[in-house]
Amino acid sequence: MKPFAYLRPGSVAEAVRAGAENPGARFLGGGTNLVDLMKLGVETPGLLIDVSRLPLDHVTRTEDGGLRVGATVRNSDLAARPEVRADYPVLSQALLAGASGQLRNAATTGGNLLQRTRCPYFQDISKPCNKRSPGSGCSAREGVHRDLAVLGHSPDCVATNPSDMAVALAALDATVRLEGPEGERTVPVTGFHRLPGDNPDQDTVVRPGELITEVVLPPRPDGSASLYRKARDRASYAFALASVAAVLAVRDGRVAHASLAFGGLAHRPWRARAAEDLLRGAPAGPETFARAVDAELEAARPLRDNGFKVDLARRLALGVLTELASPAG
The missing domain is CATH 3.30.390.50 (CO dehydrogenase flavoprotein, C-terminal domain)
Incomplete structure (x- = not known):
């Protein structure tokens, strides 16, 4: 693992400012995916911005009866929430289907959305991979691709998104709130992740310096x-x-x-x-x-x-x- 600087900001504004001023910086929540990628040499951030202690661990009702879920809420805690189990069982089931109990206790809502593909060629820095190194080629197309994409792939990438939680959020019409250098914006979960196209290195529509602050679930459809x-x-x-x-x-x-x-x-x-x-x-x-x-x-x-x-x-x-x-x- 290459040396890196570490920052624990005292506010969302400080975290966003640090992310914007340091290209290549990464926000650190539970670290269950990012740290592994750093050990493999896939991710080499010069700065880790630890957002795990920011006040983003809320789960509250919206005025219309939906739910706000803070970016640092742990996956295991969210799955066990009575309001999630009652109104959004698909989300609780998806969270419990992912990883192991130990990892769910550490993984966060924001980090789950940002986790990167488990394509073996992406994780192996000795192999060509357009997602990791644009223009180097896609080893998976003619290699080991049993687990990879059958929909929406391109000649440049056949990787799949690994998140269980994000699939449930897509079916629930959830939205993601982001705070960045230009202020706050909201993105539908269905438009948050990208198809690979000619730029498979871009997993999401998150802009430089933007931090996920919460996910918002609409009210459960009547009788659903x-x-x-x-x-x-x-x-x-x-x-x-x-x-x-x-x-x-x-x-x-x-x-x-x-x-x-x-x-x-x-x-x-x-x-x-x-x-x-x-x-x-x-x-x-x-x-x-x-x-x-x-x-x-x-x-x-x-x-x-x-x-x-x-x-x-x-x-x-x-x-x-x-x-x-x-x-x-």
């Missing part, structure tokens, strides 16, 4: 239920081969509300807009669900060794929608 389901190679402590987060409301046998997001398939949580358009107002049954999910996954472009992920995601989505539409759902 939600669910997260994840398929992985082993029962715990493994990233998703495919995952699904869904929020569904059924009235008089028809879909009144539907939001659906896939994980493990793309460079960002994949919000299934095509599927949602076919679900809303349609009969809540197997034929509708199959037609909607198939329409979404028509966009998939699997690589040599990961075509199985398309069928895996389809089965997960159909199972989740069927369970949510059942009377006990």
Whole structure:
């Protein structure tokens, strides 16, 4: 690990100012991903700005009945909150599906959103990787890519986003609040992470010096239920081969509300807009669900060794929608 400077700011304003004045600086929360990448030589910040003790650990109700979640709230604490378990079970389930208990006790809401891909070529500095070193090439396209993207990838990158939490937040229409040198702004979670395109080194739309301060969840849609389901190679402590987060409301046998997001398939949580358009107002049954999910996954472009992920995601989505539409759902 290369030497670095360390700063513990006393306020959000001080943290943002330090980030803006020191290009290449990194904000440190739980450090569960960043420190590992520093040990591997992937991340080499000259300055770590420790934001873990800033007053950003709140979970409070919004005026309209939604929820504000501070950037330094620990994943395990958020998953256990009664209001999260009651109104946003998909989020609690997604958090508990990620990592291990020890890591969830350290990982933060903001850090979870900013964690970087687990593509083995990104983590190996001896291999070409456009995400790590733009213009060097993508080793994964013709290499080991079983776990990598089938949706939204580009010739320059086939990495996937590793977050479980972000998939649930995408289905919940959450927003991210950022504080930066130019003030505060809000970004939908669905637009927070980027597809790789020609610039796979840019994971998110976060600007230099900007700090995540909180995530805001809208009120739960009337009569809705939600669910997260994840398929992985082993029962715990493994990233998703495919995952699904869904929020569904059924009235008089028809879909009144539907939001659906896939994980493990793309460079960002994949919000299934095509599927949602076919679900809303349609009969809540197997034929509708199959037609909607198939329409979404028509966009998939699997690589040599990961075509199985398309069928895996389809089965997960159909199972989740069927369970949510059942009377006990």
